[in-house]
Amino acid sequence: AILRSPAVLPPAACEALRNAVSAESQQKADTVDGAPDHQLNLSREELESAIGPEAAAALWSLPASFLGEAADAALTSDVEIFVRRYTPATRPWNPFHTDSSRLTINVALDPPGRYTGGTLLGCFD
Numbered sequence: 001a002i003l004r005s006p007a008v009l010p011p012a013a014c015e016a017l018r019n020a021v022s023a024e025s026q027q028k029a030d031t032v033d034g035a036p037d038h039q040l041n042l043s044r045e046e047l048e049s050a051i052g053p054e055a056a057a058a059l060w061s062l063p064a065s066f067l068g069e070a071a072d073a074a075l076t077s078d079v080e081i082f083v084r085r086y087t088p089a090t091r092p093w094n095p096f097h098t099d100s101s102r103l104t105i106n107v108a109l110d111p112p113g114r115y116t117g118g119t120l121l122g123c124f125d
Contacts, residue, residue, distance in 0.1 A: 009058065013052065015109075
């Protein structure tokens with residue numbers, strides 16, 4: 001299932017994450033397709049430092065919106081936080097794949113209308 005939560009992050013937090021991934025991203029080969037991943041890995045503390053405690057709390061509230069009481073169990077296991085940049089020139093898509101985590105949260109860092117594409121498509125059994 002997919003839960004949509006428009007404008008979870010304020011524009012300033014989105015800009016901070018876009019700037020951080022532009023300045024500090026790695027370009028290792030992605031595990032899905034081998035293409036450069038343009039990815040910035042963050043700890044929970046680094047995320048909060050980058051976007052502020054209120055914006056980080058808004059992100060951490062999303063699992064409960066989706067999983068309800070089961071969210072606590074999902075957040076006690078390994079949590080991986082990363083920011084990726086997708087652009088027509090650097091990484092135009094991510095191929096179909098199965099995520100290894102119980103829950104994946106994708107956050108668009110640009111407002112609708114500022115980009116084309118970027119539609120999340122989920123296939124469910």
